[in-house]
Amino acid sequence: MKSVTHSMPEGHVRRSGAGRRLLSAYRTEIAIALAIIVIELAVGMIVPAALSGGNISNVTQAAAPLVIMAFGVLLVIITGGIDLSVGSVFSLTGMVTGLAMAHGYGGIASSMAGLSVGILIGALNGALVTFVGLAPFVVTLSTYAIAGSLSFIVTDGHSLPISNPDYWLLNSGTLIPGLPNYALWCVLLLVAIEFSLRKVVAGRWLYAIGSSSSSARVIGIPVNRVRLAAYLLSGLFASFASIVSVSYISNAEATAGSSLMLQAIAAVVIGGASLFGGTGSAIGALLGALMITIIQNGANLIGVNSFWQGTVTGVVILIAVLVDRVTKARR
Amino acid sequence: MEKRASTSGSRFSDRPVAQVIAASVLAFAAAFASQASVAGDKQTVAYIAPSLDISYWQWVAYGVKQRAQELGMNYVEFTSENSPAKQMDNVRTALTRGVTAIVMGPVSSTSTPPVLRLLKEKSVPVAFTGIGPQAGQTDYTSAVTANNYDTGKAEGAYVCKLAKDRGSNKVAMLSLPQDRENAQKYMKGAQESFKSDGCDLVQVLETHGLTVNEAVQQANDVLTAHPDVKGIYGMYDEAATGAAKALQTRGSVGKVAVVTADGSPTTIKLLRDGQIQGIFLQEAVGQGIDATTQVFNALNHKPTTQELALKEPLVTKDTIDQPEAQATVKRVYPPSAGQY
Numbered sequence: 001m002k003s004v005t006h007s008m009p010e011g012h013v014r015r016s017g018a019g020r021r022l023l024s025a026y027r028t029e030i031a032i033a034l035a036i037i038v039i040e041l042a043v044g045m046i047v048p049a050a051l052s053g054g055n056i057s058n059v060t061q062a063a064a065p066l067v068i069m070a071f072g073v074l075l076v077i078i079t080g081g082i083d084l085s086v087g088s089v090f091s092l093t094g095m096v097t098g099l100a101m102a103h104g105y106g107g108i109a110s111s112m113a114g115l116s117v118g119i120l121i122g123a124l125n126g127a128l129v130t131f132v133g134l135a136p137f138v139v140t141l142s143t144y145a146i147a148g149s150l151s152f153i154v155t156d157g158h159s160l161p162i163s164n165p166d167y168w169l170l171n172s173g174t175l176i177p178g179l180p181n182y183a184l185w186c187v188l189l190l191v192a193i194e195f196s197l198r199k200v201v202a203g204r205w206l207y208a209i210g211s212s213s214s215s216a217r218v219i220g221i222p223v224n225r226v227r228l229a230a231y232l233l234s235g236l237f238a239s240f241a242s243i244v245s246v247s248y249i250s251n252a253e254a255t256a257g258s259s260l261m262l263q264a265i266a267a268v269v270i271g272g273a274s275l276f277g278g279t280g281s282a283i284g285a286l287l288g289a290l291m292i293t294i295i296q297n298g299a300n301l302i303g304v305n306s307f308w309q310g311t312v313t314g315v316v317i318l319i320a321v322l323v324d325r326v327t328k329a330r331r
Numbered sequence: 332m333e334k335r336a337s338t339s340g341s342r343f344s345d346r347p348v349a350q351v352i353a354a355s356v357l358a359f360a361a362a363f364a365s366q367a368s369v370a371g372d373k374q375t376v377a378y379i380a381p382s383l384d385i386s387y388w389q390w391v392a393y394g395v396k397q398r399a400q401e402l403g404m405n406y407v408e409f410t411s412e413n414s415p416a417k418q419m420d421n422v423r424t425a426l427t428r429g430v431t432a433i434v435m436g437p438v439s440s441t442s443t444p445p446v447l448r449l450l451k452e453k454s455v456p457v458a459f460t461g462i463g464p465q466a467g468q469t470d471y472t473s474a475v476t477a478n479n480y481d482t483g484k485a486e487g488a489y490v491c492k493l494a495k496d497r498g499s500n501k502v503a504m505l506s507l508p509q510d511r512e513n514a515q516k517y518m519k520g521a522q523e524s525f526k527s528d529g530c531d532l533v534q535v536l537e538t539h540g541l542t543v544n545e546a547v548q549q550a551n552d553v554l555t556a557h558p559d560v561k562g563i564y565g566m567y568d569e570a571a572t573g574a575a576k577a578l579q580t581r582g583s584v585g586k587v588a589v590v591t592a593d594g595s596p597t598t599i600k601l602l603r604d605g606q607i608q609g610i611f612l613q614e615a616v617g618q619g620i621d622a623t624t625q626v627f628n629a630l631n632h633k634p635t636t637q638e639l640a641l642k643e644p645l646v647t648k649d650t651i652d653q654p655e656a657q658a659t660v661k662r663v664y665p666p667s668a669g670q671y
Contacts, residue, residue, distance in 0.1 A: 049555045054581075058551040065544075134413035158668045159387045159543075161597045172580070249576050251543045251597060253569075255384055259540050303534055310539075 002272070022149050028272035028324050032287040035320065036294055043298035057180075064171070064182035065090075065241040067101065067258060069291035070267040070285040072237030073228040077268050078197075080210040081129060081136040083231060085121055086238035086264055090257030093242035095151050098160030098252030107167045114246075115239045121147055122235020126228035142172025151254040160252040169329035170247035182244055186286065189237070193282040206230060210277025222252050261293055266313075270320045271320045291316070334643055374630055375405035375625055377425040379418060379435040381462075383410045385541065386595065386668070387615050388436055391392040391460050393665040394619020395434050402627050404432075415442035426654075432626035433457045434619065439514055440465045447471055448553050456629035458622035461615075462512065473625035475618045475639045479513045482611050484645040485519025486564060486590055489645065490521075491530035491607055493588035494562030503553040504535045505546055505570035517566050517592065532555045538567065546573020553580065565607075569596050575606040577623030592643060594660065596669025602648055612645040617662030 023030065044051040052128065069086055074099045076083045097114035121143050128139040171182045179187075196203035208216040217223050240255075248250050270291055271284025285308070295316055299309045378395040380388040392408060399406040402442050407430060413420035425433060426449075433450065435457060437443050443464040450457050456472040463474040494502050502525065507514035508616060518535075525532050534557055536549040546569050554577065564572040570592030578584050590605040591598060601607045621639055628635045647657045661670045 047556050049558070052555065055551075056554045058555065060550070062544075062548045062551070099576055152384060156667060157383065157386060159386065159595070159597060161600065161669075224564055245544060249543045249573070249574060251576075253544075255540060256542055256544060256607055258542075295550070298537055300549055301556045303556070307537075 017172075026281070026283065028326065029281060029283045031323065031327070032271065032284065032291060034204045036287065036291050039291070039294055039298060039316075043054070043294075047301040050298065051079045055297070055301075058283065059293055059297050060186075061171075061182050063290050063298070064186055065245040066260060066263055066267060066293060067286050067289040068189060068241035068244060069188045069238050070271075070289045071193055071282055072234035072281060074240075074268045074271070074273060074280050074285040075193070075206060076136070076234045076274060077265070077273050078206045078277060078280045079227050080213065081227065081230065082236045082265070083125065083139060083142040083276070084140040084261055085125060085135065085147055087257035087259070087261030088144045088151065089118050089235050089238040089301055089317045090242040090260055091119050091151040091254055092147045092154070092244075093239040094119075094246045094252035095154050095160065095254055097243055097246055098162060099154055100169070101162060101164050102160055106116050107164050107170070110164070111170070111243050114243050115276045118235035118237070118239025119157040119232060120235070122138070122232040122238075125235065126231030129231060130224040132173060145162070148258075152184060153277055155254070157254055162246060162252065164248040168250060171244050172248065178301070181246070185240070185244060186208075190282050190286055197282060202229075204225065207278055210279070264289070266317050267292055268329070270317055272324055288320075306307050339370040347617070351476060373403060373405050374431040374627070375429065376432045376434060376626060377407045377409060377428075377430040378619070379409045379421045379422075379425065379433060381411050382413050383420070383434045383437045386664070387461070387593070387613075389435060390615035390664050390668065391619040391622075393667075394616035394621075395460075395623045396619075397616070397665075398620040398623035398627075402623065404623075404627065411438050413438055418442055419449075421446060422449060426455065431455065432630055433662075434607070434622045434626060435459055437464070438459045443468060443471075456626045458625045460618040460622045465671075471637070472629045472635050473622060473639055475511070475622040475625065475641065477613045477618070477643050479516035479643075480520045481640075482592060482613075483517035484524050485520075485643075485645065486592060486609075487521035487524030488528055488612050490562040490564045490588065490590045491528040492523055493590065494530060494560075494627055497561040497586060497588060499559050499561040500530045501533050502558060502561045502564060503533055503557060504531050504564040505549055505558045505566065505574060506535050506537045507541075507555075507566045508537050508539075508588075509536065513546055514566060521564060522627070530562070532564075533560060538570070541567060541569055543569045543573045543576070546570045547576045548573075548625075550577035552576040553582075554578075554583075555567060560587060562588045562590070565589060568593035568595045568598050571607050571610070572601065575601050579606065594663045596664065596671075599651065599660065599671070602646070603650055605648060609645050609647050611645050612656075612659050612663050613643050614641050614662040616665060617641060621663070 003250055049055055073083055073086055077219040093114040094115050099111045100110035125140050125143055128134045129136050172179050175181055176184060205221045207225055209223050213223050267288035268285045270288030273280025293315050299312055333603050376399050378392050380392060384387055393411060396406045411421055418438050437459060440462055440558035442640050447468055447470045451470045458473040458475060459477050463476050464471055509515060534553050538545055563574045565574060571589050575587045580586055583608050590609040592611045592613055595608045596611040598610055602610055623633050646660055650656050657671060
């Protein structure tokens with residue numbers, strides 16, 4: 001085996017080594033991708049339409065907001081933190097965006113107003129966690145409650161139809177022919193985050209802080225600033241996920257994000273991140289979000305009783321995490 | 332004596348915190364006394380909602396408040412956050428505050444017996460809205476509910492007809508959680524109509540979060556699994572909004588009929604735009620108005636009606652602007668919710 005490797009041309013060896021490193025680095029993600037394919041094929045055997053282009057398009061469109069939100073949650077989880085406020089930020093962003101449109105502001109200005117919700121709450125979370133030293137769970141639980149409550153207060157609880165006739169383009173338009181915008185946002189964020197996490201120094205700092213914040217501080221990493229940035233981006237992505245969703249359904253609701261927070265955390269964990277910090281990838285978060293959406297889609301297509309759908313989702317998540325833990329332990 | 336008084340006075344003036352506390356206590360006592368005297372002078376109705384994160388219960392609240400003002404009653408509001416324990420706490424708190432009548436959207440029918448026992452002891456009239464008391468309970472003034480069974484039947488017949496008009500007898504349903512009594516009644520009525528009218532209910536999907544986003548996904552899934560479905564029965568407002576959005580994305584508006592219960596500014600706009608074909612209006616505001624009238628009558632020894640099951644009339648694109656339909660819509664949601 002050794003002699004074969006030596007006898008290969010240098011470029012081939014380099015490529016083979018890089019491929020092996022890639023396989024090793026993304027072992028969890030590859031396993032999840034395979035699991036998704038197996039699940040989809042299994043559903044397709046029962047309901048062939050599950051494999052149709054139309055259904056795959058539906059699933060990706062439905063998954064897009066969760067994917068975007070999961071990217072933000074991932075950054076916080078890598079640092080060893082948690083952001084429970086994202087669901088409420090999602091709801092409040094939708095209401096603020098809808099309210100701005102109802103007051104005659106255009107799509108861009110309304111979106112900016114919506115995004116500012118995430119930036120503000122993300123910055124507040126980050127500041128309280130880093131500079132005041134409060135526990136992330138407590139801080140983000142508080143902002144979850146506050147933002148959730150404000151979602152009702154801003155419109156007295158009424159849902160808001162989106163009046164701007166062109167706003168749907170943000171989700172379903174096509175800036176690049178053949179690639180709907182909801183997919184484009186996911187791909188752009190995926191590439192940017194994955195590249196940053198792997199190749200940019202600031203991205204590597206996130207892992208260092210998640211592995212040991214005290215060691216990170218000793219070697220000169222600006223721990224507080226990096227953590228603050230992670231929470232800020234988490235809020236911003238939750239807001240962006242919300243406006244992508246609102247532009248799709250043309251409606252803003254105060255309860256829109258209520259189930260998304262747990263799903264986003266689950267997506268990140270399914271994708272191989274540890275809640276103790278130090279691990280995780282954007283590809284994993286994307287695949288985790290896709291898996292959750294595909295399970296829900298499959299359960300609906302097959303006609304699984306609604307009461308059982310939560311059990312099915314929970315069991316699959318548990319299996320995914322257990323398999324990941326076992327394979328990591330073997331390594 | 333003079334010295335002592337002077338010392339005491341100077342000590343008090345030297346302690347601003349003590350002054351603030353004393354002033355606060357006085358202000359609180361004054362406010363409490365004025366509140367108590369208002370409550371003493373006027374009858375007070377408490378509205379206890381199961382939760383206020385759903386528009387429906389907010390609209391009932393509006394009806395209770397509006398009617399209470401018309402009748403010269405004070406109004407207070409509590410939310411039980413879907414907890415029977417919190418509901419019981421709210422009832423006790425309301426009694427402590429001296430309310431003279433209660434309008435309640437109970438967390439569930441089964442949560443009502445202990446509430447009714449307590450209110451009977453205190454001789455406080457209670458009217459239920461939306462969800463009635465547990466079967467067998469009689470110690471209440473009125474239960475103002477929607478006639479879910481008859482509506483389920485009528486909506487089922489209408490959806491079946493529209494599906495057949497579009498060339499198929501296959502229909503699907505986006506349902507409220509079937510652990511709710513009103514959902515079960517809608518379902519029973521609908522199933523009877525589908526059976527008698529020859530329609531095949533191919534899939535029922537229940538909501539978890541009552542959101543439009545969820546309904547869009549569910550409608551897409553139903554139409555993917557059963558492309559021959561030509562009618563969607565929505566049991567709640569967001570279901571119709573979601574189904575209409577799914578059909579719009581698929582370019583199938585009008586090819587699959589969408590009908591729903593409830594009604595809101597959003598679905599009424601969709602009705603006018605031809606994206607949904609019918610709404611069976613549930614009078615949320617009307618339930619609040621009628622329930623308040625019932626407890627007021629009980630307090631003032633006037634006749635009351637114990638079972639008041641309000642009809643849910645059908646409105647279509649052709650009838651929505653007729654005066655009768657507009658009068659009903661005004662009993663569905665308040666002006667602040669949106670246009671009629």
